Amino acid sequence: MGGNGKQHRWKISLHRSSKSKLDPKTPPKEFICPISGSLMSDPVIVSSGQTFERVAVQVCTDLNFSPVLENGSRPDFSTVIPNLAIKTTIINWCNKSHTVHPHAPDYGSLESTVREMMAAEAPEERIRVSEKELLKNVAENPPVNFSHAATELGTRINHFDSGSSEESVIIGESHGTPLPFTIRPTCLSSTSSTSIEISEIEIQNPSGPISEEEEKLLTNLRSSEVFEQEQGVISLRSITRNKEEARFSLCTPRLLFVLRSLVQSRYTVVQVNAVASLVNLSLEKRNKVKIVRSGFVPFLIDNLKAGSSETQEHAAGALFSLALDDNNKMAIGVLGALQPLMHALRSDSERTSHDSALALYHLTLVQTNRIKLIKLAAVSTLLSMVKSKTRDLVSRILLILCNLAVCVEGQTAMLDANAVECLVGLMRENELNSESTRENCVAALYALSHRSFRFKLLAKEAKAVEELKKIEKTGTERAREKAKRMLQMMRAVGEEEEEGLEGTLESGGLTRNWNRVGGGSTTF
Incomplete structure (x- = not known):
């Protein structure tokens, strides 16, 4: 009917x-x-x-x-x-x-x-009211997948490229989940003094008359000549790379509107430099929400899926940078970035995989994105990458798993996927390449242990006590504290089991059903 x-x-x-x-x-x-x-x-x-x-x-x-x-x-x-x-x-x-x-x-x-x-x-009408606001700028510009040239028209501009980023990871005590990174996308140079936390720049008339610098850029960016477009985006990339104050003054509706079309360009040099310019603009905290509301996210997702290697690097960096703002996290998830970011974790480019992992970490600080990622069967994929010790991504993947473990659905999925055995095995092999990785491994176990009787039994089967005792003696302060709490919890479980057995024997019963593990987790 x-x-x-x-x-x-x-x-x-x-x-x-x-x-x-x-x-x-x-x-x-x-x-x-x-x-x-x-x-x-x-x-x-x-x-x-x-x-x-x-x-x-x-x-x-x-x-x-x-x-x-x-x-x-x-x-x-x-x-x-x-x-x-x-x-x-x-x-x-x-x-x-x-x-x-x-x-x-x-x-x-x-x-x-x-x-x-x-x-x-x-x-x-089928779109929820909150999603209408997120998608209002996307409807007018539906994503288009372009084919990309195998090579760039010009030589790669190395003086804008980067080495690895510096990072500061803080393990949160309240939920066992790390707090947000203060870190830049890896597509940006670590030698620059620029950081995500940029001081406020006083500009008298941010929406006033167009500046001479912006007018000159717009003239090139709006040109129908590809060469002039190239010169425009290369100049914009250079300015926003080296002049912090220009990131806010140039992030105008006029420039964003033109830049959005160039992010979709068929010409690789134009596209690469346009996306790199967007990364630079996104470093200014006041620009992050404005960029997302200007409809860039669907095009960044397309770039991440089908762009050249360098375009993918900058697209992952842009999504990571935009995800640092709490007001953007749900929007980026709603617009479909989670699955492409998961796929990008296995990219041949180290920058793409690292920034994709960091983007996923920040996005999964929001419950709705955790649920979306769990429904994408991401847990098994993430655990397999931990087991295979994919590059040095293990520490970042563990952070994503920490976030997933704080919700009931994530905890269940991880326990079903033998996450306890995997994490204990990782600690036992002594192949964790840094103290931060070891901390994150303990933090993931700690998040799984929260109010879960099933975890306690699985941890006993995996012989986690021995490894946790080592952490309690030789780990960092945060790792030692979490290991200590888990050991106390597991000793309490052992005492409860013994009391249960004694009660059973005194009553004349010989059943040992207390030692069987059910399919779900029990909440105390």
């Missing part, structure tokens, strides 16, 4: 429920799920306060869809709590009205219903 037919049937269901006062056989409106149109068997309350059938919420969540309700609002499905009161009331009503108790609806049937609802809505 088409979308119109399903809409009609849905309206009939809601109309019938409004007659509940006249017909005792018709269930009250609040007993009916607004999505399935039937009596609820397992009602749940969602974050926005409405009650739905649990399976209906699951279908909508899986399809990333939020339907329009009668009052014109859209429900928020981010949290689900059983509505035991309404469930009991429905059962009592069924008993009094001699109505058969409701059964959980079929997932496949509900999926078809929801898909028809989605098809019946206009595309722009």
Whole structure:
């Protein structure tokens, strides 16, 4: 049946429920799920306060869809709590009205219903309000994949390229997750005095008359001649590389609009220097949100997927730099950067893989991005890279895993993927190339241990106690503290097991079920 037919049937269901006062056989409106149109068997309350059938919420969540309700609002499905009161009331009503108790609806049937609802809505109406704001500048400029020349038109400009970045990693005590890096993208030179934390520059009229410098740049950037475009982006790259104050004064709507088209250029030299210029502009803290809202992220994602090697390096650096701003994290995830960044971890370019890892670390500080990454089956990929000791990415990948482990879904996925055995084995092999890597390995284990009985048993099986005792004696202060806490927790578990066994023997039973591990984690 088409979308119109399903809409009609849905309206009939809601109309019938409004007659509940006249017909005792018709269930009250609040007993009916607004999505399935039937009596609820397992009602749940969602974050926005409405009650739905649990399976209906699951279908909508899986399809990333939020339907329009009668009052014109859209429900928020981010949290689900059983509505035991309404469930009991429905059962009592069924008993009094001699109505058969409701059964959980079929997932496949509900999926078809929801898909028809989605098809019946206009595309722009299906986007959540928050996402409309993120995508408003993207709709006018849909991403286009261009083919790129195998070689650049000119020689590579090495004096803008870089060595490795300096970094400062701080392990957070509250959740076992490191705090944000104060670090620059690796596509920038470590010899420069520039850093992400740039001092505020006082500019009298940031939106005033166009400056002579900007006008000259725009003349070249807007030219139809490729050579002049090249000269324009090379000059912009040089200016924003060497003059910190120019990063804010030149980040105007006029220049960003022109630069956005050049980021998509078919000509490699133009594209490379345009993306590199964007990285330089993004170093100014006040520019980060402005750049994302100007619609650059989809094009950076395209560059990361299909650009030349150097373009990919700068695209990864730009996404990392933009992800440092908390206001950008969700937007970058919504716009689809997570999967390309995961793929870029295996890039042949060390800069691309490192900046992609750092971008993923900062993006997964946000819960919605953690869930997206877990649904992409990223945990198994990340653990396999840890086992294979991919370059010196292990420390950065461990940081991403720390972030994933702080949520229930990530903790479960990591325990299912034998993360405990993997991490303990990594410590046992003594092949961790730095103290920071060892710290991050302990931090990942510590995050997994939080309120998880399953972790405690898996850690015993992996013989983690011996390795944690070594860390407790020889590790850094933060690593020693975490190792100490885990050892205390595991000793407490051992005592609980012994007490449980003694109680079983005293009662005459010989069962050893206390030593079996269930499929899920238990919360204390």
